[in-house]
Each structure stands twice: as structure tokens, then as C-alpha cells.
Amino acid sequence: MITLGNRFFPVRSAVCFFVEGGIILVSVLASFLLLQRWGGVTIIDLHDAIVRGVVVAFFCQSCMYLLDMYDLKHLQKWGDLFFSLVLAVGVVCIGIGLVTYVVPEFGVEGSMYYLTILFVATFLLFWRISFDIYLHQYSPKEKILMLGTGEAAQLLGREIRQWERLGFQLAGFVSIDPETGNNVAGIGPLLGDASVLVDLAKKHRVKKVVVALNERRGGYPIGFLLDLKVHGCDVVEWTTFFEMLAGRIPVDNLAPSYFIFQSGFRKSILLLFTRWLLSLMAALALLFILFPLIAVTALLIKIDSPGPVFYTQERVGRRGKIFRIVKFRSMRVDAESAGAAIWASENDPRITRVGKWIRRARIDEIPQLWNVLKGDIEVVGPRPERPEFVRKLEKMFPYYSLRHTISPGLTGWAQVMFSYCGTIEESKEKLQYDLFYIKNMSVKLDLLILFRTVKIVLLGRGAR
Structure with a gap:
């Protein structure tokens, strides 16, 4: 792996x-x-x-x-x-x-x-x-032994089960809290308690032990874990392993100290400058290449429904700065006549005939290249949300404001890994992918996102 x-x-x-x-x-x-x-x-x-x-x-x-x-x-x-x-x-x-x-x-x-x-x-x-x-x-598989049976252990156990064809196998769970021992039924076997941790690792030929304890009731079995480590067994903390499997940070099960002590989240000036320069060059090139498509789309929108070709909307950018994002209009002019911000839904009746197709092909996003040239957003980053939604989500999710520590993007890790976000629960899922991106931001990851974006655009996935 x-x-x-x-x-x-x-x-x-x-x-x-x-x-x-x-x-x-x-x-x-x-x-x-x-x-x-x-x-x-x-x-x-x-x-x-x-x-x-x-x-x-x-x-x-x-x-x-x-x-x-x-x-x-x-x-x-x-x-x-x-x-x-x-x-x-x-x-x-x-x-x-x-x-x-x-x-x-x-x-x-x-x-x-x-x-x-x-x-x-x-x-x-x-x-x-x-x-x-x-x-x-x-195929050979690396066996994983899970120390813990709580929510975190169950979440990671289900994720490991999805990777069995790719090289990982869940050997089972080791309980440290008898009250939660029965919660892992259907995910993996409960092999015993922490007192037999070393024996279980040897018996099942385990190469990796993942510590997934929601609370430190009675403390960690430090002695057993050290014994495993010095004898060649890899001992890892569950959040790190989960991130590498799922590509997201599980916000529901994090300790407050996570963002302080974890590596990542630090951005060098060179990285930020490189991303800005690449975004600028990409925006100029795409505007030149896509100009015929822009002209045809503008004409079709004008013919299809009354109203302007472009639509601007307030969004929250880096450090909470408000800017106006530019998009091709894909909805009726009176889409929000009631005055309240509304998430788009699947088969939204407010979407016009042309709007349905340009949203599916993500053509409605092309004018945002102008926002890239202005410096409001970059090509890759967390998608900017509307101020009304941000205020609501910041109250519900304590780490939501971290999305605004970097420039938002035209496409992002959450967009290529998750479907369109239209509910509070989906916003929480999307936040987990955004936090993973912010923690691990690099030019290499940006290129991977752009590569996956091409597939999404060609297949029309995730659009509403």
C-alpha cells in the first residue's frame, strides 16, 4: 500500500x-x-x-x-x-x-x-x-487489530471492511470497556479484553494495532502497547489511520486537542504562491479555450428564459471575506423571491431547461474563472458557501470556520469525493473532506483533484 x-x-x-x-x-x-x-x-x-x-x-x-x-x-x-x-x-x-x-x-x-x-x-x-x-x-492481507469498541472503533471497523479486497483485513476488536463490547456485532469479532492483547496479536499474526478509544476509562494499556511496538507491531492512533483510508477527518469523534497536535494545517508561503500562480495561469488558459462554449451558452440562456445571462451571489471567502461569485444563470429569475437562501435540491423546479444541462455538465461554473482572476477563489479549494448557510453551520459544527483559513476553490476534494451538498447532514460530511484537504494541501493533491474533476464533469455526476 x-x-x-x-x-x-x-x-x-x-x-x-x-x-x-x-x-x-x-x-x-x-x-x-x-x-x-x-x-x-x-x-x-x-x-x-x-x-x-x-x-x-x-x-x-x-x-x-x-x-x-x-x-x-x-x-x-x-x-x-x-x-x-x-x-x-x-x-x-x-x-x-x-x-x-x-x-x-x-x-x-x-x-x-x-x-x-x-x-x-x-x-x-x-x-x-x-x-x-x-x-x-x-491475495495477502495486512491484519488489523482494533483496541476499542466504541463509536470510533465501529466507524473505523466499517471502513476497514471496505478495504478487504485491497490489502487490509479486520482481525477483530479488543475491548477495554465491557459496556460497549457488544456494539461491534456485525462489524467484526470481539476477541477479548486488553489483558490478552499481546497474545491475540501473536495468535492472529497482526502487524498493526489501531488504538480507537473514545474515552480513556481506566487509561490506555500502555504496557501491552509498548510490548507490541518493540516486537515489531505497528501501533497507530485511529484518526490518522481513518483519514488515510477514508480521505476525511471524522469531526464527531475528535478530541479538542486534535487540531493542535496533529501534523499538517501549516501552509508555507511557497506553497500558497505556487497554487495562486498555477490557478491564475489555468484560469487564463481555460477562458481562452472555452470562449466559444461561453458564447454559445450565453446565447442559449438568453433564448431559453427571460433574465440576465449571468448570476451573482454572495459567498464567504478566505478569512471570512464576502465576495460575489459569478455563474451562468441556471434558475428562474424569481428562484428566491421569498428572500430566504435555499439549497438546490434534486429535480429542483426552479431550474430552467438550459439550466438543467449546464448544471449537469458544470458549465454554469465556468464564469467563476473571472473570480479566480480577481483573486476571490483559486482553481482548487473548499467550495465557498453563502453567508446565510455559513452562520448556521458555524453554530452547529465547531470546526467549520477552518474552511476559511485558505482560499476557496472552483473544485475541491469534497466535490470529487462526495455528492452535491444540500442538507445539514451532507454539509457535515462535506466538512470532513474539506478539513482533510486543508490538513494535507499540496500541489500533488491538487493535481489529483483536477484529474478526478475531469471524470465528474464528463459523466455529469454530483450536479443538482
């Missing part, structure tokens, strides 16, 4: 990606060699066959990425796997056909086209089934 942006990134997903790239390339070369040797057909030379193999691999694996086929944590049913693979191959058939028509020197045509598609579909299906069986039954 490696870390990317201070979050676990499963090596098995990377292995799957590169193996499938090789399978696709070999499929193209195999079809070329078969046709040349036994079919009596000489269409292209070996160099051109390799180039075409790379093109096919790019198309196929891009489709598989967009269909979440490399998210091994969630793609667990064979039916879903088969459907996604068929859909990906179908899109590739169309894509390769278009490439062959537009740029023949990079395309695959004739007998080689059909043979390549047959090989790719067959080999990928066989590989995925074999790999799935390996993940379920034979």
Missing part, C-alpha cells in the same frame, strides 16, 4: 491498470501477427501496429477509468464487472471507428479491427475474473 496526498492508494489498482494496458497492446499485436502470418494480409508494419495498440489501450482504459473499473473497493459484483466491461468495449468500438475515419494512420480497420475487439474483450474478461478471484481468496 502506498500513499498519495496522505491517503492510501492501493497498489493493486495500479497493477490492474498496467497489466490491462499490456493485455490490450498484446491483443492488437496478436491480431496483427495472425493476419500477417496465416491470413495472408499485410496491412501495416510492426511499428504501426504498436502505435495502434497504444491508441486502443488509451481509449479502452480511459473508458474503464470513467466507469470506475479501477475502483476495486466498490466494483465487487461480477454482474457489475461484466456490464462495465461490455460498455467499455462498446464505447471503444465506436471510438476506434471514429479515429480510423478521421486519422487513418492511428486507426484499426478491416479484419484487424474485428480481431482486435474480440481479443481485447476475451482477454480482459478472463483477466478480470481471475484477478477478482485472486483478490477474494488468495
